Amino acid sequence: MNRQIRKKCNLAKERWLDEQCKEDEELTERNPLRMYEKINEMTRRRACRSGKALKNEEGKIFMEKDKVKRRWEEYSGELFEYERREDEEEVKVVEVMEIIKDKVQHVMSKLKRRKAKGEDGVMMEMLEALGEFRVDKVKSSEHHLYNSRVITTQGCRSILTAISKLCETHECNKHRTISLINHIIKIILREIIN
Secondary structure, three states: OHHHHHHHHHHHHHHHHHHHHHHHHHHHHHOHHHHHHHHHHHHOOOOOOOOOOEEOOOOOEEOOHHHHHHHHHHHHHHHOOOOOOOOOOOOOOOOOOOOOHHHHHHHHHHOOOOOOOOOOOOOHHHHHHOOHHHHHHHHHHHHHHHHHOOOOHHHHOOEEEEEEOOOOOOOHHHEEEEEEOOHHHHHHHHHHHO
16 A cells, blocks of 8 residues: 555656646746746755644644643753752852953954844844944943843843754654854853853
């Protein structure tokens, strides 16, 4: 039965391709640009898309939006779970740190461009457009953050996004989870780490 179905699918695909080739031959004379566009559409690889369904821990598939959201929350909680051990010491913050404009500019030049924006909606390209003003502004923000030791809730929050590794997968662990944080916070944290 499986072989018969595959055979019928292959025949249908062949018929469809023949029809498309005939249309392309007709377009050769009338509209060559459209012919090339159509060939690109037919031959281009499709990107993997994550479906709207997920499997829970028992292997049951569900599609309800609230259940899918809850499952992603559970999975990301498990993935990023961290419990502090009793023997682990807290990190002590050095009291004095000199924030130098050149170092801030160096960190900003090293960060990658064309990356997704965080919750604040600011992209690196936007900061670049500000020119010299951006370095002064980030330096003053960094200085204020370091001295006050308080980060806003918007600065602490990151957006978790799942990108499927395999096409049409229903399992959370078959997705690559990335975290989108604000670029300004990324610059400040990189400078503090350095």
